[in-house]
Amino acid sequence: MTPVSEAYRRMDLHTLRQFLVVARLEHLSRAADELHVAQPSLSRTIARLESELGTSLFDRAGRLRLNDAGKLFRDHVERSLGELDAGRRAVAETAAEGYGTVRLASETFLTLTGPLAAYKLAHPSVEVELHQMPAEEMARHLRAQDIDLCVASQPVPAEGLEAVHLFDEPVWVAAPLDHPLAGRASVSIDELADEPFLTTRKGHWQRRLLDLLFTGRGLTPKIVCEGDEPAAIHALVSAGLGIGLTPDIAQRASTRSLVAWVAVDSPDCRRTLTLLWGADSRLSSAARLMRTTITGWNWVTGEPQEPRAPA
Known part of the structure; x- marks a missing residue:
């Protein structure tokens, strides 16, 4: 038996x-807090794991960083544990005659409140787990079976995944009602060059779109606020703190005109929503029902429609 095989046997x-938590946070004390263990004990666990593997998994010069061996091992561990968890859920689902859990990830859940409410009403016994994450992390978690389904507003690497296009919509500039743009029907990217933008951090679709639009014109947006709450942009705009990119669905859902909506003169100023899942995943019945609910949702009327076949 090779040393690596022996290491796997002992793990x-x-x-x-515990290793996956440290790999995700790249910080021992924060990982220990999340795991509710003492940091020295966690440090010994990681050191013992590295000894069993015969190589270091982290670079420790300055801040703790997952190295190439650690990233490779993390991917294998995620897939292995994902298969084990999938097996446990399948057995539990069979024993409970249809009761199960579905794990759905998205960059933001504001758009998904309609289909989620409809799903929970139709299947009250199913436990729904929601995971917020940037699109760049979705493919890895789907392949590792940490999650069942993802809804993304950005391109996600398609290798090993299946997808259904949900809908495509224009994205508007939201401006305060007393802003000079408030009376305009449309505005060009060049005209927005000196405007103060309220946006999300890198990783969110609004920020990616803003950077894409400005980079295409050789410009850099003037960002006065960036955060992790996309839904807060509309409120901050209405408070007069700047302008921001807002999807068409938010305009249609707005009951009062707290902001002015201005079209952007660019064919790229749009958002495309896509549902993804692992091509090799054995989706539970709960996950399949969620997929049917989401693909069968009319995003314009906010009502169910006939589901579409996977692309």
């Missing part, structure tokens, strides 16, 4: 799950 699930 327990508890150690591997």
